Amino acid sequence: MGQHTPLFSVSVRHDYFPDGRCPDLEFVPTAATRRLLARSELLLRPQTQGIVVLHDSERAAYLPDALCCDFRLEPRNPDFLCYTDAPFCPGAASLLFAGEHAQPDGRLSREDYVGPADQVDSAALPADFREWGRLPPLLALQLQPTAGNAGQSYHLAFRSRRTYWLYLISGRDVRGDELFVAEAGREAEFDYLGETRLENGRAACQFRSRQPLPLQSRPARLFSLRQRSNGRVVLPALPLPAPGVFQPPGNGEGEALTSQIFVNL
DSSP states (O other), rough: OOOOOEEEEEEEETTTSTOBOOOHHHEEEHHHHHHHHHHOOOOEEEETTTTEEEEEEEGGSSSOOOOEEEEEEEEETTTHHHBOOOBBOOOOOOEEEEGGGGOOBOOOOOOOOOOOGGGGGGGSSGGGGGGOOOOOSEEEEEEEOOOGGGTTTEEEEOOOEEEEEEEEEEEOOOOHHHEEEEEETSSOOEEEEEEETTTTTTTEEEEEEEEEOOSSOOOOOEEEEEETOOOOOEEESSSOOTTTOOEETTTTTOEEEEEOOOOOO
16 A cells, blocks of 8 residues: 545635635535445545545545545534625525636635635535535535546635624713724724614614624624723624624615624723
């Protein structure tokens, strides 16, 4: 037996994470692919942000001419659907990434980021993707590696969902017209929308971002709450929005959702 070297690898990046590495997708081979890997003595190894499939370099000549490796990409974290800017249509449409359409640099999506151009009718996927009566996958991968292109590296990139951030700030003697929300050293980047009543009956001051902002797992930008009169910091780091706490779009907001963030002083 010779040395096992990569036949192909797939990595996933997502700008929701500060380092870009996405750990929230699991590559699940279909039944036919599991049989193929075992029959061809290929080793499937998970990586921090994807997978690598290894083959015995001394037996490369014995690999079948037609290797069809199909994977369901299953979210490990249910919030993946909330923080990802992609068209998810469970049961009706799937995002399909096929090696035959890969770009010269190994990009599997049709555009720089996964998006509507990658969407296909789920009914068009092979039946093997729906084994055990499961729904069609939200994300599907089809590769046809050969010994001739051994070592090919593929990659996918996802964008973080953009939402309006709405801070609802309550507390004793809080006056919204005396406060503003901004990054350190910058002018106000949030508009004060006045007071509203929360479900518990308490009054809260509303501050909404002027533009949709990307959801983040850890803060890439720190927003603080400050006194309007002298810039004094009231709260140095406002919390990030949770991925799934949304309001539907309001008038004049286009298609962007609003993320509600509750702060009690």
